[in-house]
Amino acid sequence: MIFLIILESFRARQGMCVNDSQCQLKMSLPSNNGKWTGRCLKEIGRCELEGWCPVPDEYITPTPSRDALNFSLFIKNFIEFKRFNLIKTNIATNSSYLKVCNYDPIKDKTCPIFRLGTLLDMVEPDLHEQMNMLTYGGVILINIHWTCNLDRSLDQCIPHYSFRRLDPPFKQAKYLFGYNFRFASHWKHENRSFRTLTKAYGIRFIFSVSGNAARFNLIVLIFNIGLLIGAICLITFIFDIIGLHIYCHSAVDRPQKSQDVVEESKRNNEQVQLTE
Numbered sequence: 001m002i003f004l005i006i007l008e009s010f011r012a013r014q015g016m017c018v019n020d021s022q023c024q025l026k027m028s029l030p031s032n033n034g035k036w037t038g039r040c041l042k043e044i045g046r047c048e049l050e051g052w053c054p055v056p057d058e059y060i061t062p063t064p065s066r067d068a069l070n071f072s073l074f075i076k077n078f079i080e081f082k083r084f085n086l087i088k089t090n091i092a093t094n095s096s097y098l099k100v101c102n103y104d105p106i107k108d109k110t111c112p113i114f115r116l117g118t119l120l121d122m123v124e125p126d127l128h129e130q131m132n133m134l135t136y137g138g139v140i141l142i143n144i145h146w147t148c149n150l151d152r153s154l155d156q157c158i159p160h161y162s163f164r165r166l167d168p169p170f171k172q173a174k175y176l177f178g179y180n181f182r183f184a185s186h187w188k189h190e191n192r193s194f195r196t197l198t199k200a201y202g203i204r205f206i207f208s209v210s211g212n213a214a215r216f217n218l219i220v221l222i223f224n225i226g227l228l229i230g231a232i233c234l235i236t237f238i239f240d241i242i243g244l245h246i247y248c249h250s251a252v253d254r255p256q257k258s259q260d261v262v263e264e265s266k267r268n269n270e271q272v273q274l275t276e
Helices: 020-025 066-070 097-099 115-123 127-136 218-246 250-257 262-275
Strands: 001-006 034-040 048-053 072-074 078-081 086-089 111-114 138-149 159-165 181-189 192-201 203-214
Touching: 020 034, 020 048, 066 115, 072 115, 078 203, 086 138, 111 115, 115 127, 159 218
Parallel strands: 138 203
Antiparallel strands: 001 048, 034 048, 072 111, 078 086, 138 159, 181 192
């Protein structure tokens, strides 16, 4: 691309004009492809602008390669459980295993190498949508969750992968569908500015890592049992206060709560003496 005085794109309807005033009224539109000069080239019927030549064409559709389905994604993940001074990784210690494995949700759940076609099959079963994702891009969430019982062997502390598509389906999105980004390289030659502007379509992966680990601790168990017993005693004490002093019939219930046995014992002693 060269920075020149050029015409607005023929695909841009706002660039049509018959006089200069029409171009001057539309100079601040956000959809313009550059800074308009305010002039109308009447013989062509297009507004003039100052920008990069050629004007970017947003309607060019990329052609995806079916070989992209065989591209692989290698995920190297670490997780640390500071409380237990433990660091785990999803990479197997056996290097020969990594050379032949490929993730499968049933047969090979621990392999960290993922085939793009397999990921698309899991997040989007519609083949037409898969082709659109290869063409216009998409966003996939990969969730890595660790569940570790440290009372067992550490070999059983392995991650579990789940996948979900984040971008809306193309049949629902009316505009701004898929995923793309632009990047440019700039240089000068003979005092003229040049650039190469690339609009890249692709699949973006977002990773979410979570985990929990647990280990049996006798001290914690005893402490929790003590808390439970204390809570039960406290609840009983609170209900006694409410029933004997706050409840509206507490005057009736209070004598029933306790019984004076001193008088009863005296009466029994007197009866025994009389019988003798």
